[in-house]
Amino acid sequence: MTERYIARSSAIAARMLGGEMMIMSAVDSTFFTLNEVATVIWQAADGRTPLSEIVEKVCRKFEVEPDSARRDTEQFVDELSRHGILLISDKPIDNPSARPTEAL
Amino acid sequence: MAGMTQGPHDIAIEIGGTPVLLRTRNGRFHKLLESRYAGFVNARARAKVEFKVDLIAPGVSSDEDVQVKMKDGKWSLRRGDFNSEWDPRAGKGWIRQSANPYSIDSVLRIVHSLILAREGGFLVHSASAIRNGRAFLFSGLSGAGKTTISRLAPSDVTLLTDEISYVRRDGEGYRACGTPFAGELARLGENCSAPVATLFFLEQGPKNQIRPISSPDAVRRLLRNILFFADDAELVKLVFRSALDFVTLVPVRRLTFFPDERVWELVD
Numbered sequence: 622m623t624e625r626y627i628a629r630s631s632a633i634a635a636r637m638l639g640g641e642m643m644i645m646s647a648v649d650s651t652f653f654t655l656n657e658v659a660t661v662i663w664q665a666a667d668g669r670t671p672l673s674e675i676v677e678k679v680c681r682k683f684e685v686e687p688d689s690a691r692r693d694t695e696q697f698v699d700e701l702s703r704h705g706i707l708l709i710s711d712k713p714i715d716n717p718s719a720r721p722t723e724a725l
Numbered sequence: 726m727a728g729m730t731q732g733p734h735d736i737a738i739e740i741g742g743t744p745v746l747l748r749t750r751n752g753r754f755h756k757l758l759e760s761r762y763a764g765f766v767n768a769r770a771r772a773k774v775e776f777k778v779d780l781i782a783p784g785v786s787s788d789e790d791v792q793v794k795m796k797d798g799k800w801s802l803r804r805g806d807f808n809s810e811w812d813p814r815a816g817k818g819w820i821r822q823s824a825n826p827y828s829i830d831s832v833l834r835i836v837h838s839l840i841l842a843r844e845g846g847f848l849v850h851s852a853s854a855i856r857n858g859r860a861f862l863f864s865g866l867s868g869a870g871k872t873t874i875s876r877l878a879p880s881d882v883t884l885l886t887d888e889i890s891y892v893r894r895d896g897e898g899y900r901a902c903g904t905p906f907a908g909e910l911a912r913l914g915e916n917c918s919a920p921v922a923t924l925f926f927l928e929q930g931p932k933n934q935i936r937p938i939s940s941p942d943a944v945r946r947l948l949r950n951i952l953f954f955a956d957d958a959e960l961v962k963l964v965f966r967s968a969l970d971f972v973t974l975v976p977v978r979r980l981t982f983f984p985d986e987r988v989w990e991l992v993d
Binding site for chain 2: 632639643645654
């Protein structure tokens with residue numbers, strides 16, 4: 622199966638508040654709040670870590686089955702990419718904006 | 726602009742400490758503005774922003790929604806009933822509209838929202854009032870009770886607005902300023918300001934009660950009520966950060982109230 626890489630778009634603003642990651646798309650002002658699992662995926666989206674590694678991380682951290690974690694992660698990634706706030710590629714993404722989101 | 730000669734019908738309207746000079750050659754329109762913005766007219770203000778107002782004959786205005794876009798360093802502001810351009814670097818612009826107060830009111834709201842976005846503030850759908858030197862904001866969309874709670878305010882309360890509050894960053898907190906942007910109460914706010922003590926999100930209910938609200942929920946509700954019109958990624962990010970900063974620095978609560986004057990016993 623082809624490996625995928627994900628990176629946070631530069632067209633967003635994000636910050637952790639009250640235990641939730643809050644994200645706003647600067648393109649269409651859509652506002653998202655992420656739960657704990659989604660926040661781990663979001664923070665790992667540096668453009669260089671393969672999605673399979675991110676899924677493993679989710680499995681370890683939350684003790685979930687790999688199949689279930691993969692399915693949920695891919696669904697989440699696809700949804701955020703539809704809103705343009707996550708970028709997906711089959712190659713590593715050189716994205717200077719993919720730094721810790723609290724600083725954005 | 727600072728140092729420029731004002732014409733006989735020019736008028737400077739100062740909201741939130743930011744004067745906007747409107748240049749018109751029409752004496753009747755000048756009178757209309759003077760009356761509509763009474764209390765906010767400052768003849769001696771050195772305006773940083775100046776608009777030449779070209780009045781056109783009233784005609785059929787379209788129902789085109791508001792569009793605010795930056796192009797070649799200038800803001801373009803359009804709606805079915807007005808057209809405007811503003812060069813923020815030069816501090817100059819023009820407005821084309823018929824001689825009605827509603828179009829100019831909308832232009833002023835948009836211009837102030839753009840200015841405030843860069844200064845860490847915002848305009849928000851909320852009533853606001855000063856009591857004992859501190860400002861309280863009562864936010865909510867239409868029907869939430871902004872006008873009702875304003876109408877119920879006791880005599881020691883100074884009303885800043887019943888519809889749109891002007892919130893600017895002030896050191897480690899925020900300051901609410903009076904606005905002439907009136908809602909159903911049809912009464913201008915007082916032209917004064919005070920540090921914001923609490924933001925309440927209004928809900929009408931069977932009894933008066935203040936309840937806590939989580940920070941994420943507060944941000945979500947605040948963003949829903951901030952007036953921001955510009956299709957501009959940089960400013961959207963700034964407004965988002967301001968909303969987060971506000972919720973971090975200012976107590977935010979839910980206020981359920983039964984519509985009688987006793988609700989003000991909880992606001993102090």
